[in-house]
Amino acid sequence: MSSSSRWPRSDSGSGSAGAEVAARATVSEARLVELTRAMIQRDTTNPPGDESPVVGLLTEVMAELGCQTEHFESEPRRASVLASAGDRDGSRPVLLINGHIDVVPARPQEWSVPPFAGVVKDGRVIGRGACDMKGGIAAAIEGLRACRDAGVRPAADIVFHLVADEETGGQHGTAALLRAGRIQADACVVPEPNELSIGVAERGALLAEIEVFGRAGHGSDPAAVRSAVYDAAAITRALHCADFGDPEHPMLGRPTCNVGVIRGGTAPNIVASQCDLSIDRRTLPGQTSSQVLDSVRDVIDSLGDIDYRMTPTVFVSGSEIATDHPFVSYLLDACGRAAATEVRGSMLSTDARFMRNDLRIPTVVYGPGSMRHAHTADESVGVDELCTAARAFATIFATFDGQSM
Structure with missing residues (x-):
């Protein structure tokens, strides 16, 4: 390990006001933008799912920072990078940074620039994953690098889980780490795009396929058979944006249902014997898969005698942390030193649910960019937002000591 990658031997400056100011001041915009661009240029589209193009880059970056690194694979090419800065001897608290390195597919013909070029234009980095969430990962890494360069030893052991497969449910990433017993931390930050707010609650989702059955007949007499x-179409009208009678969550509102795909029929002159629907039913924290399935069935059954079969394909639980939790209060203060911030909820789901629901690890979402830009053509993140987030992470790493937990 080169001398440039060693952390200060003394941690006497850790946690002091001077240390965090020094760390924030050492954030480099150029370095941060270049890392974001470099990550975008490694295509990790999921599906089909192959995170290996970015693994070497991240391993090299984290090792240069003096981190112990390791690769975790649930199967070939589904790799996560695990990195830790600190002694990990149990003497200090552990702060986990969990971020996903896969991205959703891009259709180049819909973009004004190549989606994996990492173009910088008008103060924004443009590219698939810029916002969701390679920019957030780069900001957290830059926060750690700023501490190193300022001679500030983090007040806690810092662990990065840069994971595969979040975009299709996390089974090859955070869920696999959970099953393997590899997640231990006192607190966690997930740098998903959240407009630099403290995310404390998020919806879950049930994805399901609904097969609707009829009886084929001649198109000249559709009333003689069952279409x-x-x-x-009746199910679609009933489910789409339906009110399922759920109580209103103060940050998440009421759940929704989107009928996103319809496939049916064989020819215009044949009454259709089958039509299939794909639905996305959003959920609130605490709701179970069976409860949500029953709510969808109740709506369909209220329509009368319809022959159908519903098969759930994915269930993602909602999750939340109390707004008055000490970790939330700490982050409001720490991140607020970089820029004013607030507590909010999210209509979308993140890997934060695994830490919150399964491990009871206090977890918040904090990152640059907006979900309004995620998954879109010309996805982008503001350079100023990246720098603000990096300064916030530098403050967190310099000051989080777990004492308020």
């Missing part, structure tokens, strides 16, 4: 397309 699956007609019944599927």
Whole structure:
């Protein structure tokens, strides 16, 4: 290990006001933008799912920072990078940074620039994953580098889980680490795009396939038989944006349902014998898969005698942390020193749910960018937001000592 990658031997400056100011001041915009661009240029589209293009880059970056690094694979090419800065001897608290390195597919013809070029234009980094969430990961890494360069030893052991597969449910990433017993921390920050707010609550989701069955007949006499397309249309009207009678969550509102895909029929002159729907039913924290499935069935069954079969494909639980939790209060203060921030909820789901629901690790979402730009053509993140987030992470690493937990 080169001398440039060693941390200060003394931690006497850790946690002091001077240390955090020095760390914030050492954040480099150029270095941060270049790392964001470099990550975007490694195509990690999921599906099909292959995070290996960015693993070497991240391993090299984290090792240069003096971190112990390791690769975790649930199967070939589904790799996560685990990195830790600190002694990990149990003498200090552990702060986990969990961020996903996979991205959703991009259709180049819909973009004004190549989606994996990492173009910088008008103060924004443009590219698939710029916002969701390679920019957030780069900001957290830059925060750690700023501490190192300022001679500030973090007040806690810092662990990075840069994981595979969040975009399709996390089974090859955070969920696999959970099953393997590899997640231990006193607190966690997930740098998903959250407009630099402290995310404390998020919806979950149930994805399901609904097969609607009818009886085929001649298109000249549709009333003589049963059209699956007609019944599927009734289900679509009933489910789409339905009110399921759930109580209103103060930050998440009421759950929604989107009928996103319809496939049915064989020809215009044949009454359809089958029509299939794909739905996305959002949920609130605490709701179970069976409860949500029953709520969808109740709506469909209220329509009368429709022959259908519903098969759940993915269930993602909602999650939350109390707004008055000490870790939330700490982050409001720490991140607020970089820029004013607030507590909010999210209509989307993140890997924070694994730490909150399964391990009871206090977890918040804090990162640059907006979900309004995620998954879009010309996805982008502001350079100023990246720098603000990096300064916030530098403050967190310099000051979080777990004492308020």
